[in-house]
Each structure stands twice: as C-alpha cells, then as structure tokens.
Amino acid sequence: MSKIERKEREKQLRRESILDAAESVFFEKGLIASTMDEIAEKAELSKGTLYLYYRSKDDLYLGVICRGFDILIGKLSEAASPDVSTIQKLLNIGSAYYNFSQKHTHYFRMFSFLESPQFHTMASEELLNESHNQSKRAWDVIIDVISNGIKDGTFRENIDPVQMAIILWSNATAIMKLKDRKDQFWIENLNVDIDTVLQKSNAMLVSTMLTENAKRYYQPKL
C-alpha cells in the first residue's frame, strides 16, 4: 500500500513549495514586512492552508533558515574533507563561511534571528530544535578539524577544541556581520577594510594556537 507513501511525498512537496514562496517573500522584504497573505498568494494557496503545513510565520522563517544551514553545512563539510593539511582545512573553512556570507547574504542575515528569542515567540519546538541541531552540525565540522589538528601536532595540546571553535567562529561571524551592515555605521567614515580585519583577526587567533613546530611551516600574517 503505497498510497500513504505517495500522500506523504505530496505533503512534503507542498511543504517545500510553500517554503519556496516564503523564501522569496522573506528575501525580498524581511521578516517583519512580509505578510502571510503575500506568501499565500505567491504559493497559490489560501492563507489558511499555510497554517496546515506550518504552525506560524516564525516557523516558516525557521524553515527557510534551515535551508540556509543545509547549504552552509554542505560547504563547510566540503571544505573540511579534502586530504590537505589541518591549516589548509581551517583556511578553507574560513573561506567557505566567508563566501557563504557573501553569496547567500539573505540566509546569513536570517541566522541572527535565532539569537533573539523575543523575535520568535511563535516558533514551534520542532523547528527550533531542527535549527539548533543544524547549527550544532556546523560547529562539529570545525571542532573536528581542530581536534585533529591537536592530534597531528599542528595545534598546541593545551587548547580546548570547543573553546577554540567558539572563538574562531564567533570572531568570523561578528566581523562578517559588521561588513554586511558597514554602510549603516560610522565605520564607513574611517576607511577600514573589513576584509583585512577579518584576515588579520583570524591570523592572530590561529597564530596563538600553533605549536612551535607548526609555526615553522606556516606563519600567519599579523
């Protein structure tokens, strides 16, 4: 009896097509200015139907965020997988994240949504968990690379991989966000190149992680 399976498949397809509509509206107008009616129209469905597939506007937003995570996790895993040195992997991950923030700016911006619980009071546990899980998967990629880097002698033994992952990731995120909204800020008047800042800060952090031996092969430019 594959009737039920087909039903399930169709339901999933509909969920995706609703998400397509939501994504295009959210990308264009942002969370606040987007309306459920507009999303419904784009999805060629009535508003009521949206609520049969997603519990709230916040859930739709989270659904789109999860798509972003899928892409990001793909890029990160890709960057961490080739058979190159630990340093190179870390550099690749950095580039992958940076490129993601540039090519998928909308997703990148949306990620901040997760940081303000007050903005997603209507979000369901399920979708919040899903996004948290994905976020965790992204972190794991980096933690893994750092852990292996300690084993292979690239990084000092007395650093904690989780701590370092937090530091590197937080730093990159913060500075990439700054770049994203640069024009709205006073920074525009101080002719600072944010790309340089990102490079430098990464170099500074990584340099203090390296073993004396690793420093012989790679000298970050401070």
Added chain:
Amino acid sequence: MSKIERKEREKQLRRESILDAAESVFFEKGLIASTMDEIAEKAELSKGTLYLYYRSKDDLYLGVICRGFDILIGKLSEAASPDVSTIQKLLNIGSAYYNFSQKHTHYFRMFSFLESPQFHTMASEELLNESHNQSKRAWDVIIDVISNGIKDGTFRENIDPVQMAIILWSNATAIMKLKDRKDQFWIENLNVDIDTVLQKSNAMLVSTMLTENAKRYYQPKL
C-alpha cells in the same frame, strides 16, 4: 522671560518620565510584547500623548538604548582614565564592558536592535543618529587607548588602532552575547565555561598586538 525655558524643562522632564515607563515595560516584556497602551498606562498618560513626545515605538526603544549607552560610555571612560599602564587600561575596559553586560543585561541585549534595520523601520533619523553617535563615542574610547599604546611602545607599530578596536570589541561582544543565551543553545551540553573563553580569546588577541619589549612585562595566559 524664563517662561519658555521652564516649558522646555518641563517638556524634557515629561520625555524622561515617558522613557522611565517605556524602559520598565521594555525590560519586562521586550520590544515585541510591549504595547504602547501599556507604556501609556505606566506613564499615566494616554497613548496619543506618547506620540507627542516620541514619533514611534521604535523611537521609544531607541531612547532607552541611548540611556544604556550613556551608562556604558561612562564606565568605559572611567576605565580608560586612571593613570595606569596601557595594558591595565585595556584590561579595565574589558572588565567594564563585561560587568556592564552582566549588570545591565537588558541594555546589553537591546543594543542588538541597532544591528537589524528591518526591526526599526519606524525609527526617526534623529534618534538613530543619536544612538550611532553614542556608539561611536564608545568606540573612540578604545581606539584612543590603543593609539596611545602604540605611541608608548606597548603595541606594535604596524597594527591599526581602528582595526584592533574592531577586533577586540567584536570578539568581546560576540562571546558575551553567547554567554547571555548559553542556555538556549547546544553549548550547554558541552560544559564550556564562557568566561574562560572570553579571557582566552582576549589574551590571544592582545598577545599578538604586543611589542617584544611589552611581552617582557606582561604575558597573557593562552
């Protein structure tokens, strides 16, 4: 004729008392869940009157944010003023910011509001400018300390004070935010002490800024 002056003073007092009401409501419920009616009631005024003093809910929120900035700027200036070594000043500034985030969590959280233009579409130019100016004043304190640190031989000559300020400030902000919402995140399961992470990341960044000479007097713990 001080009639006009008195009027002006009274108007300012009213603005402040409205802000008192707004602050207590915003602190309790956050931006979204707070309503203008509730703020009006707390201020013992009608909703219409609020709009004679503030253009929008977003403006009220920005007004409260500016109060937060006042406090923060005070603490930062205080930390940067005593006649101690550059290193000590920088450490004091770090502590001041950290203490602010802990004691004035509400203000600290509200600052994120400035980062998402989509959430303050109704904000007036005036108040946005005011908050940006204040933000700039906070940055200037740090930039100043770093600039002087280069002059007095604490920091390397080839670092850029603005770049370094951005790096240090962004890093601290990002990690303090993480601490603030720690419980909502996967991190809770990984028993990482965020305070340690903050200490470490600061030490790492500062250590790469120091001149060889300065390193003799101060060794950050990595």
Added chain:
DNA sequence: CAATTAAATGACTGTTAGTCATTTAATTAT
C-alpha cells in the same frame, strides 16, 4: 475674564497573524 495657544485625550482606522466553520476534493466502502 475673554481670547488664544498649547497639551492631552481616546475613539477610530488600517493592518495583519492566526482561527475555524464551511466547502471542495479525494478515498474508501457498498
């Protein structure tokens, strides 16, 4: 104390997230 100006009010409007009784379509049983 009348006339004028300024401040305050709250009923009203427009917008929108979310609901639910009703309709329409699909599936199953006869």
Added chain:
DNA sequence: ATAATTAAATGACTAACAGTCATTTAATTG
C-alpha cells in the same frame, strides 16, 4: 458506479495593536 467517509483547502472572521486626529481640557496672554 455511487454513496459515505475522510482529508485538504478556503476565506470570512477575530483579536491585537501601532499610529492618527478631531475634540476636549488646561495654560497663557491680552
């Protein structure tokens, strides 16, 4: 094939809320 049953879709409706504005109330001036 067709009736009965179940599932999917609809859109009119509600409640909540930001912001407005004609009207009222208070203060100031002549």
